[in-house]
Amino acid sequence: MANGVTDWLWEAACACPAKTAFSDSSETVTYWELARQAASAAKKIRRMLDGEKRLPVGVLIGRNAASVTAFLAVAAAGCFYVPLDPSLPEKRLRDILGVVKPRLILDASGKVPAAVQGYAVAPLSELTGGEAEYPADAGIMDSDPLYCIFTSGSTGIPKGVLISHRSVINMARAFSTVLPIDESSVFGNQAPFDFDVSVKDIYLTLYHRARTVILEKSLFSIPKRLMEVLNRERVNTLVWSVSAMKILSALRTFRSAYPEHARLIMFSGEALPARILGEWQDVLPDAQYVNLYGPTEITCNCAYYRVNRRFADGEPIPVGKPFDNMNVFLLSPGGESPVTQPGEVGEICVTGAGLALGYYAEPEKTARAFVTNPLTKGWDERMYRTGDLAKYDADGNLVFVGRADSQVKYMGFRIELGEIETAAQSVPFVQSACCLFDERREELWLFYQADGQNDAALLAALREKLPSHMIPRRVRYFEILPQNRTGKPDRGLLRQTYLT
Amino acid sequence: MQKLYDILNENWPDIDFEKEEKLIDDGVLTSLDIVMLVGELNDAFDIEITADELLPENFNSASAIEALVKRLTAE
Numbered sequence: 001m002a003n004g005v006t007d008w009l010w011e012a013a014c015a016c017p018a019k020t021a022f023s024d025s026s027e028t029v030t031y032w033e034l035a036r037q038a039a040s041a042a043k044k045i046r047r048m049l050d051g052e053k054r055l056p057v058g059v060l061i062g063r064n065a066a067s068v069t070a071f072l073a074v075a076a077a078g079c080f081y082v083p084l085d086p087s088l089p090e091k092r093l094r095d096i097l098g099v100v101k102p103r104l105i106l107d108a109s110g111k112v113p114a115a116v117q118g119y120a121v122a123p124l125s126e127l128t129g130g131e132a133e134y135p136a137d138a139g140i141m142d143s144d145p146l147y148c149i150f151t152s153g154s155t156g157i158p159k160g161v162l163i164s165h166r167s168v169i170n171m172a173r174a175f176s177t178v179l180p181i182d183e184s185s186v187f188g189n190q191a192p193f194d195f196d197v198s199v200k201d202i203y204l205t206l207y208h209r210a211r212t213v214i215l216e217k218s219l220f221s222i223p224k225r226l227m228e229v230l231n232r233e234r235v236n237t238l239v240w241s242v243s244a245m246k247i248l249s250a251l252r253t254f255r256s257a258y259p260e261h262a263r264l265i266m267f268s269g270e271a272l273p274a275r276i277l278g279e280w281q282d283v284l285p286d287a288q289y290v291n292l293y294g295p296t297e298i299t300c301n302c303a304y305y306r307v308n309r310r311f312a313d314g315e316p317i318p319v320g321k322p323f324d325n326m327n328v329f330l331l332s333p334g335g336e337s338p339v340t341q342p343g344e345v346g347e348i349c350v351t352g353a354g355l356a357l358g359y360y361a362e363p364e365k366t367a368r369a370f371v372t373n374p375l376t377k378g379w380d381e382r383m384y385r386t387g388d389l390a391k392y393d394a395d396g397n398l399v400f401v402g403r404a405d406s407q408v409k410y411m412g413f414r415i416e417l418g419e420i421e422t423a424a425q426s427v428p429f430v431q432s433a434c435c436l437f438d439e440r441r442e443e444l445w446l447f448y449q450a451d452g453q454n455d456a457a458l459l460a461a462l463r464e465k466l467p468s469h470m471i472p473r474r475v476r477y478f479e480i481l482p483q484n485r486t487g488k489p490d491r492g493l494l495r496q497t498y499l500t
Numbered sequence: 501m502q503k504l505y506d507i508l509n510e511n512w513p514d515i516d517f518e519k520e521e522k523l524i525d526d527g528v529l530t531s532l533d534i535v536m537l538v539g540e541l542n543d544a545f546d547i548e549i550t551a552d553e554l555l556p557e558n559f560n561s562a563s564a565i566e567a568l569v570k571r572l573t574a575e
Contacts, residue, residue: 218525218531221534221554222524222555224555244531246535247531247532247534250538251534251535255551256551256552411532459514473511473536
């Protein structure tokens, strides 16, 4: 292994050069062209970084094939990419850049935000020219980092999860061992490229020499057009976030059309209600449905459940059993002993090939989340504590129960409520803030104490700091926020009064 | 149609519905916003907005939404 995951690209470019690898609403890229562009850009990236490897390179992403080209170019240069959404609020982008401090940012979006001022930004299109040539050996070790994806952090600063080539290679092999993915697979990419659900679209496509259609974000607001695109492109494999499936269900999409060619439908990010699974099973009874489980820190997913029946309304769909090379188990609340009895609740802990290298430039946060497995005697085995609570069912499948902390899942994104509170409290006229999540209606609520009521100004200020999925849907002003005996906002009272 | 503008302004207080002409095309309203808006409109006006009606031309501006609601309430 000299070139990590990019070996798949070079091999595919020779084996099926004319085959389309990735397409978006305006561009189609063959394997040959993708390899040529990535190799050409990699050569220039190496030169710009004076041949240094294992450095972070930012990539301003769009819903386009160019973003994938940029990722692979960075990887082929022996560095790791950090996807950056240019539509993120300036403060959040600055926070991410402040952690990463990239010496180079590639622009694959055509939109250069103000936050990158002061950094070296190179348009990808200026790097991809040049004749085809065999890519230089990047001398990549499979333990080298491939990408760094940022997730919500409770202190207000997002955390960059650093994932190695080895973990992605393991993920692709593990998926392919148990799921029907091959060169005839056509993926319909729904997840944005700064969200790790999309990692599966990219690397399962390369591993199998398959094809991915990158779907415009706005198509999910126009379901009729979305179905037209899926059917025209003969998309047969979906790796979608549950939030996208909820949206299509709420918009009653299947009353007029459905993805006729879909044969493998994988979903992840949060629990899929059985009712929505049933809607898919009604229109596509022969498709295979797979529930995927796992946080970004273990490389996409560590467990899967192949749906083999219909589920009653309200019945939880299990998260299943571990993929190859991953060990997924439950630890008791104290974290010392295993939980093995069906029905008993424990925290999901993970060891194995998918574990992240850690949080980039955050040794303390890394040490807190990646600990030594207390069950392994004789050597130190790294273990990731997910903070997710689960139990075993009678068949030995894991069933998700809830969270051990204040993290919530909303639209498939992990959200630390503390991050929203920190952002609200940094708005000058706000004195105190408390954020709650209404699980039933799936709405974020923000309660705030301020000099005077100004919901619009508060929301406008939050939009400058937080991504759209973290903007509260409901805002309530208080002259004095109710407090508990310790002087903190009384979450119980607020929940009882407003959310039930 | 004051009811429509009340729904829009109450749920999205930081969007200027007088000026916005590309609510869908520019992603001002996300797919989740559309879900919420459709639910509110269906309830408030006793109509059913189907997936076939969910087109940019029906949702890009407040006046387009108003025209859609008027058409569906007349049917």
